[in-house]
Amino acid sequence: MSEREICLSGTGVSKVFGFGNRKTVAVDNVDFNFYSGELVSIVGESGSGKTTLIKMLLGLTSVTEGEIQFLGKKRDIRTRSKKKEYWKDIQAIFQDPFSSYNIFSKIDSVLLDCIHMRGGRMLPKAKKIEMMEEACRFVNLKYAEMTNKYPFELSGGQMQRLMIARIFLLRPKILLADEPTSMIDACSRATILDMLLNLRNETGMTIIFITHDMGLAYYISDTVYIMERGKIVEFGSADEVILNPQADYTKRLLSDVPKIHEPWEFSKRNQTPPPQTPVEA
Amino acid sequence: MSKIMLEVNGLTTKYITRYNESVYAVNDVSFQVEEGKSVGIAGESGCGKSTLALSLMGYYFPPLHYTKGDIIIDGRNISGMDPDDVRKNILGTEIAYIPQAAMNALNPTRKVIRFIEDVIWAHDPKISKKDIHDLARERFETLNLPEDTLNKYPVELSGGMKQRTVISISTILSPKVLIADEPSSALDVTSQKMVIKMIHDLMELGYIKSMIFITHELPLLYNVTDDIMVMYAGQIVERGSADQMIFDPIHPYSKGLMGSILVPEDGTRDVKITAIPGTPPNLKKPPDGCRFAERCQYVKSQCRVQNMELAGLGNGRTSRCMMSEEELREAYKNE
Numbered sequence: 298m299s300e301r302e303i304c305l306s307g308t309g310v311s312k313v314f315g316f317g318n319r320k321t322v323a324v325d326n327v328d329f330n331f332y333s334g335e336l337v338s339i340v341g342e343s344g345s346g347k348t349t350l351i352k353m354l355l356g357l358t359s360v361t362e363g364e365i366q367f368l369g370k371k372r373d374i375r376t377r378s379k380k381k382e383y384w385k386d387i388q389a390i391f392q393d394p395f396s397s398y399n400i401f402s403k404i405d406s407v408l409l410d411c412i413h414m415r416g417g418r419m420l421p422k423a424k425k426i427e428m429m430e431e432a433c434r435f436v437n438l439k440y441a442e443m444t445n446k447y448p449f450e451l452s453g454g455q456m457q458r459l460m461i462a463r464i465f466l467l468r469p470k471i472l473l474a475d476e477p478t479s480m481i482d483a484c485s486r487a488t489i490l491d492m493l494l495n496l497r498n499e500t501g502m503t504i505i506f507i508t509h510d511m512g513l514a515y516y517i518s519d520t521v522y523i524m525e526r527g528k529i530v531e532f533g534s535a536d537e538v539i540l541n542p543q544a545d546y547t548k549r550l551l552s553d554v555p556k557i558h559e560p561w562e563f564s565k566r567n568q569t570p571p572p573q574t575p576v577e578a
Numbered sequence: 579m580s581k582i583m584l585e586v587n588g589l590t591t592k593y594i595t596r597y598n599e600s601v602y603a604v605n606d607v608s609f610q611v612e613e614g615k616s617v618g619i620a621g622e623s624g625c626g627k628s629t630l631a632l633s634l635m636g637y638y639f640p641p642l643h644y645t646k647g648d649i650i651i652d653g654r655n656i657s658g659m660d661p662d663d664v665r666k667n668i669l670g671t672e673i674a675y676i677p678q679a680a681m682n683a684l685n686p687t688r689k690v691i692r693f694i695e696d697v698i699w700a701h702d703p704k705i706s707k708k709d710i711h712d713l714a715r716e717r718f719e720t721l722n723l724p725e726d727t728l729n730k731y732p733v734e735l736s737g738g739m740k741q742r743t744v745i746s747i748s749t750i751l752s753p754k755v756l757i758a759d760e761p762s763s764a765l766d767v768t769s770q771k772m773v774i775k776m777i778h779d780l781m782e783l784g785y786i787k788s789m790i791f792i793t794h795e796l797p798l799l800y801n802v803t804d805d806i807m808v809m810y811a812g813q814i815v816e817r818g819s820a821d822q823m824i825f826d827p828i829h830p831y832s833k834g835l836m837g838s839i840l841v842p843e844d845g846t847r848d849v850k851i852t853a854i855p856g857t858p859p860n861l862k863k864p865p866d867g868c869r870f871a872e873r874c875q876y877v878k879s880q881c882r883v884q885n886m887e888l889a890g891l892g893n894g895r896t897s898r899c900m901m902s903e904e905e906l907r908e909a910y911k912n913e
Contacts, residue, residue: 342766482623482794487838487853509766512840539842553767555797556841563778564801
């Protein structure tokens with residue numbers, strides 16, 4: 298374990314909204330270590346501070362207390378230019394694909410921007426198109442169909458896949474995925490999850506996956522963090538946490554998830570069929 | 579054989595777009611629900627689940643239009659009835675509907691008890707206020723909802739509480755059929771379980787006689803309903819008991835759907851989840867023959883020509899496929 302490189306870590310990270318007696322502690326003194334190439338899931342109910350934590354990691358909100366370390370050094374994003382530099386290494390996919398795009402720019406320019414951001418501004422046009430085609434192929438979209446379209450002409454699943462194509466071009470060190478599959482149906486969910494796994498395997502990216510779905514977290518992740526009311530109550534490898542939970546909160550969450558091998562106590566699946574009473578003549 | 583509560587025969591409804599094209603989102607759907615039973619409807623987004631739910635109410639508003647077919651609730655045909663008549667005599671007493679974002683339906687400036695008064699007075703204006711309050715209080719008590727909820731404003735309730743309140747308001751007149759269209763998809767797992775527990779109690783206590791439950795979350799469906807129907811492109815492709823459908827699907831589309839189930843249980847991690855390639859057909863011009871042919875792994879040339887009807891397989895199972903049960907099982911085994 299020790300030879301693995303720590304990619305992103307935090308000590309005593311807190312976020313407090315408001316002050317005085319109107320204070321809300323959204324994230325409460327959490328410590329975490331995310332190793333490079335790891336797929337981490339942060340699981341919690343709504344209001345547990347998952348999204349606030351992600352926003353702090355992205356640098357979209359300030360950290361009230363504590364320190365975030367990036368690649369072993371203290372993270373420095375105090376100026377605009379440093380922030381831009383930081384965002385080359387850390388990128389995000391959000392929950393709602395419909396609000397993630399600029400509705401005025403075409404899909405080509407969405408992808409072109411990514412190439413430009415990686416310093417490919419001076420590349421010949423043919424090379425740029427080749428790169429865009431490769432990215433589209435990676436996410437099973439046809440580049441020829443994508444050109445000259447606006448993002449809102451795509452379906453939710455296609456938009457989310459296009460988002461992954463962006464990440465494929467940008468090659469950040471860390472990808473933060475904030476419930477990317479909660480707004481699309483179960484079938485396209487499988488495709489998106491497979492793509493994220495492929496992305497991790499191909500580029501060695503660290504993926505931090507936020508979800509409230511235990512089944513999904515168990516399937517996709519190496520390490521699982523469970524958050525309750527701003528605190529991390531349990532963490533460990535997926536098998537440890539999901540199959541052998543220690544914290545009461547994790548146990549409760551797991552008992553509330555609908556399962557197919559051990560149904561809920563009141564489910565009809567537990568009832569034996571009523572004995573057939575012979576019809577009285 | 580128990581009494582049939584809801585019978586649907588060849589129901590077809592369409593959307594008319596602004597270019598005057600007809601989109602048949604529900605196409606020749608027939609099924610029955612017996613008293614005390616619940617049926618789940620599963621399928622991808624855009625396969626007509628929610629439209630079927632809307633169509634079953636018998637209350638149509640543009641762009642949705644009724645085309646043909648019968649909806650028979652407890653022996654009474656409600657299709658083709660006058661909309662005002664449906665509103666007055668059917669909705670609420672015979673059939674109740676819980677939409678996806680039901681909790682947003684509560685007017686924030688009115689107390690919960692006012693909604694209950696509204697619902698009851700819409701059907702019988704003569705009932706006294708006291709009777710309504712007694713009925714509401716009794717109903718809330720049996721469903722384990724705190725009694726003071728009645729005198730609260732919707733904004734004072736949490737998401738899960740709001741959803742449970744809406745469900746108890748819409749079932750206050752003890753409808754014969756409850757249609758729940760993803761009632762728990764906006765909630766977290768704990769509130770979801772409470773909502774489902776409440777729907778279960780409603781069934782047990784006999785306040786609702788039968789239920790249709792729509793969701794794309796298959797493990798949830800397995801825990802809630804007796805039977806599961808799978809819809810594809812406006813048609814029902816397979817129906818069977820929950821156990822049969824989850825562990826032993828026969829139709830290739832159901833098989834594909836069941837491949838995407840994710841549950842936090844031992845051993846599920848090693849099984850790779852699969853997605854069905856491709857997208858559903860455009861319902862403006864549905865393809866000839868089997869609608870799933872384009873995406874089916876086991877497609878034969880005949881599939882694209884011949885229309886298939888739902889065929890019984892015994893044990894109350896039906897499936898809409900060219901290949902017989904044995905042929906399909908053989909094909910799955912060879913994978």
